[in-house]
Amino acid sequence: MFPAAPEGNTFFYEQHLRQQNYKHPAGLDEAGRGPLAGPVVASCVILSPACDFSRYQDSKKLSPARRDRLYAELYDSDALIGVGIVSAATIDQINILQASLLAMQRAVTDCANNLPDFLLVDGTFKVPVALPQLTLVKGESKSASIAAASIIAKVTRDRLMTEYHQQYPQYNFLQHKGYPTKAHRAALAEHGPSPLHRTTFKGVKEFL
16 A cells, blocks of 8 residues: 655655545644553544655654644644543553553543544554554654654653642652652552552552
């Protein structure tokens, strides 16, 4: 279905899909699979065909300030955006892979008024929705739509963890956003898990 993507063209898949009469190809990515605390967040983004796609890069390669600017830019643009969030409690119930797929499913549903007609999904697992889709390993570097989704998901999750820091300052979520840093592990050893911690995760369940 897809010819080889030209080197450096991160809008190739979207352009090719539009040539195949898909009107709303979307990028889909998640943030927060690895942390010991907090939700997993996914985003679904449909970029305008006229956008400057070169601006959108893998969120992990951007500074927090740059991510924030692009997040605001995306919401101010013609991009169509959906977000899905799955809590730590649900992660514990269904496991992190299924929770990530559920967050992606919710992100697609959140675009209900402008439902995507094709999904470009970061990773190797297809999303449980009745839409054609293509999985792309390291998709943030291959598709601008996936990169944009990674920015929305990352900033959304970071802001949630900043809010949770106000509730549970002893864990310093503001600094590490729930990831398993040395300081976070030390706080867990001292205070035990909070209601935001993933109790089935190694590094947390030992302190129950």
